[in-house]
Amino acid sequence: EPEVTQTPSHQVTQMGQEVILRCVPISNHLYFYWYRQILGQKVEFLVSFYNNEISEKSEIFDDQFSVERPDGSNFTLKIRSTKLEDSAMYFCASSDPGQGNEKLFFGSGTQLSVL
Amino acid sequence: AQSVTQPDIHITVSEGASLELRCNYSYGATPYLFWYVQSPGQGLQLLLKYFSGDTLVQGIKGFEAEFKRSQSSFNLRKPSVHWSDAAEYFCAVEGGGSQGNLIFGKGTKLSVKP
Numbered sequence: 001e002p003e004v005t006q007t008p009s010h011q012v013t014q015m016g017q018e019v020i021l022r023c024v025p026i027s028n029h030l031y032f033y034w035y036r037q038i039l040g041q042k043v044e045f046l047v048s049f050y051n052n053e054i055s056e057k058s059e060i061f062d063d064q065f066s067v068e069r070p071d072g073s074n075f076t077l078k079i080r081s082t083k084l085e086d087s088a089m090y091f092c093a094s095s096d097p098g099q100g101n102e103k104l105f106f107g108s109g110t111q112l113s114v115l
Numbered sequence: 116a117q118s119v120t121q122p123d124i125h126i127t128v129s130e131g132a133s134l135e136l137r138c139n140y141s142y143g144a145t146p147y148l149f150w151y152v153q154s155p156g157q158g159l160q161l162l163l164k165y166f167s168g169d170t171l172v173q174g175i176k177g178f179e180a181e182f183k184r185s186q187s188s189f190n191l192r193k194p195s196v197h198w199s200d201a202a203e204y205f206c207a208v209e210g211g212g213s214q215g216n217l218i219f220g221k222g223t224k225l226s227v228k229p
Contacts, residue, residue, distance in 0.1 A: 004158065033215045042119075043159070043205060043219035056216055091158065095215055104215055106151075106158035 002026045006092050006107035013082055013114055021077045021110045023092030032075045033093040033104065034067065036060070043091065049075065082114045117142045119208050121220035128196050129228045136191040136223050138180075138206030147209035148189040149217065150180055154202045162204075165189060176200070201227045 005024040013019050025032050034046040048055040049067050064086075066078045075094075079086055089111050093104040118141045128134050140146055147166050151159040163174025170182040180191045189206060203224045207217040 031215055035217075035219075042221050043207075043217075045216050045218070048215045058216075093159075093215065103161055103164075104159075104217070106160070108156060108158040 002105065004092055004094055004105050004107035006090075006110050008110060009108070010111045011113070013112070015084055015114055016081050019079050019082055019112065021079075021090050021092075021112065023075045023077070023107055024073055025075055025092065025094030026096075026105055027073070029094035029096055029105070031055075031095040032067075032069070033095075034077045035091040035093065035106075036088040037091070037109075038085075038088040046077075079112075082112075084114050087112055087114045117146075117208055117218050119206050119218055119220035121204075121206055121223050123223045124221070125224045125226065127226040127228060130198050131195050134191075134193045134196045134200070134225070136204050136206075136225070138189045138191065138220060139187050140189060140206070140208045141187065142208055146189075148180075148182060149207040149209075150174065150178070150189075150191050151205045151207060151219075152176075152202050153205065153222075159205065162191070196225075196227055198227045198229065201225055 007022045032049040035043050037043045045058050047057040047061045064080045068076050089109045091109045092107045095104050120139045122137050149164045150162040152162050153159050162178050163172050165172050165182045173179050178193050182189050203222045205222045206220040
């Protein structure tokens with residue numbers, strides 16, 4: 001089965017630093033998403049992205065966050081100035097336009113630790 | 116607002132025993148419901164989904180789930196658990212916004228005793 005790939009698997013950063021989390025969605029997918037899971041809490045929707053623009057974003061996705069599809073294969077999440085509370089597992093997902101909500105393919109996540 | 120509750124944080128069953136993981140949702144309209152599984156170090160894998168029609172849905176790995184509107188529930192079941200089923204299981208409902216906006220429960224961790 002095709003996979004969504006996320007790098008790195010674990011990232012440690014200092015508070016106030018910028019981080020970029022990288023994702024390679026499945027090649028023919030056109031919808032892309034970021035979710036996060038703070039330890040012990042629910043998986044939470046952050047943002048969806050389609051046709052080179054944000055389709056929807058949650059309250060969590062404030063001005064510190066941005067997403068980009070810099071080329072035909074990568075999808076990135078940037079946190080401009082990290083805070084301690086940004087420590088979480090970040091999941092990227094993508095979906096097929098023909099299936100939409102039916103099946104999101106998730107990556108294995110990037111564990112972000114902000115010190 | 117939509118929400119999903121998984122009342123059991125951790126469940127332990129013996130290999131070969133039956134399993135039921137509970138999920139209750141809150142949603143104003145007919146929900147789109149999902150169960151995902153996450154093995155250690157892995158991403159979230161879709162087990163099954165309910166959009167409409169038959170309220171008993173079959174999924175991968177021998178799992179099934181039943182949508183009960185009157186109880187606002189979508190419980191996941193498996194008649195005979197295998198050791199490889201040990202993982203964390205997440206119930207989710209569509210958020211009602213753009214596609215892909217899923218609201219997840221907190222998850223139930225399943226341990227399997229030999």
